[in-house]
Structure formats: C-alpha cells, structure tokens
Amino acid sequence: MNESELHRIDRSVKRWLHTSREFILKKMEESLNVSEKTGRKDLVTNVDKENEKFLISKIRTFAPDSQILGEEGFGDQIRQTKGWVWVVDPIDGTMNFVKQRDHFAIMIALYIDGQGVLGYIYDVIGDQLLSGGPDLGVFNNDEVLAAPANVSLRDGLICVSGPMVMHNYHNFQTVVETSSGLRIYGSAGIEMIHVLKGETVAYVSYLKPWDFGAGKILAESLGLAVTTVDGKPLDMLSSDFVMVATVQAQQDILPIIGSNV
Numbered sequence: 001m002n003e004s005e006l007h008r009i010d011r012s013v014k015r016w017l018h019t020s021r022e023f024i025l026k027k028m029e030e031s032l033n034v035s036e037k038t039g040r041k042d043l044v045t046n047v048d049k050e051n052e053k054f055l056i057s058k059i060r061t062f063a064p065d066s067q068i069l070g071e072e073g074f075g076d077q078i079r080q081t082k083g084w085v086w087v088v089d090p091i092d093g094t095m096n097f098v099k100q101r102d103h104f105a106i107m108i109a110l111y112i113d114g115q116g117v118l119g120y121i122y123d124v125i126g127d128q129l130l131s132g133g134p135d136l137g138v139f140n141n142d143e144v145l146a147a148p149a150n151v152s153l154r155d156g157l158i159c160v161s162g163p164m165v166m167h168n169y170h171n172f173q174t175v176v177e178t179s180s181g182l183r184i185y186g187s188a189g190i191e192m193i194h195v196l197k198g199e200t201v202a203y204v205s206y207l208k209p210w211d212f213g214a215g216k217i218l219a220e221s222l223g224l225a226v227t228t229v230d231g232k233p234l235d236m237l238s239s240d241f242v243m244v245a246t247v248q249a250q251q252d253i254l255p256i257i258g259s260n261v
C-alpha cells in the first residue's frame with residue numbers, strides 16, 4: 001500500500017477515535033447500564049456496545065469489503081485473515097471504566113492478509129493516542145515515538161495480569177521477583193502504552209485478539225518482541241498468554257519460565 005493511502009486511512013481512523021472519545025466522555029455524565037458477561041469480574045456496559053457499533057459502522061462505510069472482529073459481537077465471525085481485517089476493542093479496561101472512570105482505552109487495528117498495518121491505542125482520560133505501524137512509524141499524539149531502550153528484566157518494571165501472579169502461572173512469581181518491580185494497571189491497552197514508551201520492560205497476560213491486535217503492530221514497529229509467553233508466534237484469531245517485551249527482557253524471562261525458545 002502506498003504512503004498516501006496509509007495516511008488517508010490513518011486520518012479517518014483518528015477522526016473516528018476522537019468522535020468515540022467525545023461520545024464516551026458524554027456518556028460518563030449519565031448513569032451506566034452495566035451487566036455481567038461470564039461473571040462478576042467480566043463486565044460490559046451500554047457504552048462498550050454503542051461505541052463498538054459506532055466504530056463498526058464507520059469501518060463498514062469506509063472499507064465495505066473488510067472483515068471486522070469486535071469484542072462485543074457486532075462485527076463478523078472471522079475464520080481466516082485474508083484481505084482487510086479490522087480488530088476493535090471499544091473499551092479496553094471495562095472494569096476500570098466502571099470502577100475508576102479512568103485507565104481505559106479504545107483500540108483499533110488493521111491487518112491486511114495477516115500482516116499488521118496500522119494500530120491505535122487511545123487512553124481516553126489521558127487523551128493520549130498511540131498510533132502508527134511498520135510503514136508510518138509510531139506516534140504519541142503528534143510526536144514521533146522513539147524505540148524504547150533494550151532494558152533487561154532486572155533493570156525494569158514489569159506488568160503482569162493479576163491472575164498470572166496470584167496463581168504463579170508459568171512461574172511468573174519468580175519473573176516478577178527478578179524484575180525491579182510489578183505494576184498492574186488493569187487494561188491491556190494502558191499496559192502496552194507503558195511498554196511502548198519504555199516505562200516498563202514487559203507486559204504479560206492471557207489475552208484475546210482484540211486485546212493484543214493493536215499493541216502487537218505498534219510494539220513490533222518499535223522493535224519490541226511480541227510472542228506467546230513461551231516465545232512462539234501469535235495466532236491472530238486465538239487467545240493465548242501474550243508477552244510484549246524488550247528483546248533483552250524476553251531473553252531474561254524465557255529461561256525463568258522453563259522455555260528455551
């Protein structure tokens with residue numbers, strides 16, 4: 001795809017995201033309609049659903065031949081990644097949205113024939129949009145974001161999901177112990193922003209495609225490693241333990257969890 005086409009898509013997605021942000025802020029002045037999906041720790045609100053419908057309608061008008069994977073189910077049933085595939089998480093960190101009214105993000109990714117092209121993570125309250133891809137570079141709002149330094153696990157902070165630490169999945173208590181300290185923010189998007197900016201050296205969690213679709217594109221564009229927790233390639237249509245890390249931190253983590261990859 002040529003650069004002017006990429007810029008045209010980028011401008012459109014940013015317009016939708018700014019409208020989405022305004023919509024969410026407006027809705028936060030009203031009472032939320034909150035319901036449980038699989039249980040009390042898995043919530044969805046009217047705003048998640050309405051925002052997903054809005055973003056999907058924009059994508060359908062802009063690129064009608066696309067497939068769309070949306071968390072709340074208003075997109076398509078996707079079985080293969082040929083052609084244009086958009087991945088939408090209308091509110092990442094719904095629990096934070098409900099309980100804290102902060103620390104949540106809107107995420108959109110565009111893949112073409114399985115290759116990441118553009119990724120967007122928008123921290124709504126912080127008004128911080130991480131955007132870009134392999135051909136455009138990565139931006140923090142309008143500023144070019146430089147690749148983070150290749151810091152080791154020992155010298156950096158790490159984000160790991162609560163359950164991974166509590167249940168010691170993949171020996172992650174030792175990984176955390178080896179690092180400079182643990183941070184848990186409760187939104188994959190917000191945690192990935194910290195890795196992209198070099199504020200943490202890794203983020204590890206069990207994630208679904210809409211949780212990692214945008215972050216994978218942005219992180220790989222900055223030279224970060226994005227794999228399953230044991231260092232294997234991610235499947236765009238499957239959930240897995242996902243690790244986004246500096247190359248050094250990844251090399252430090254793999255032996256601790258007993259993987260030689």
Ligand code: IPD
Nearest residue numbers: 091092093094095161186187188
């Ligand atoms: C969740 C958040 C959370 C992560 C969960 C995700 P959602 O996304 O990113 O940090 O630990 O695995 O499901 O449901 O709030 O969009």
Ligand code: CA
Nearest residue numbers: 042043071094
């Ligand atoms: Ca959810």
Ligand code: CA
Nearest residue numbers: 089092093211
């Ligand atoms: Ca999510």
Ligand code: CA
Nearest residue numbers: 071089091092
């Ligand atoms: Ca969500």
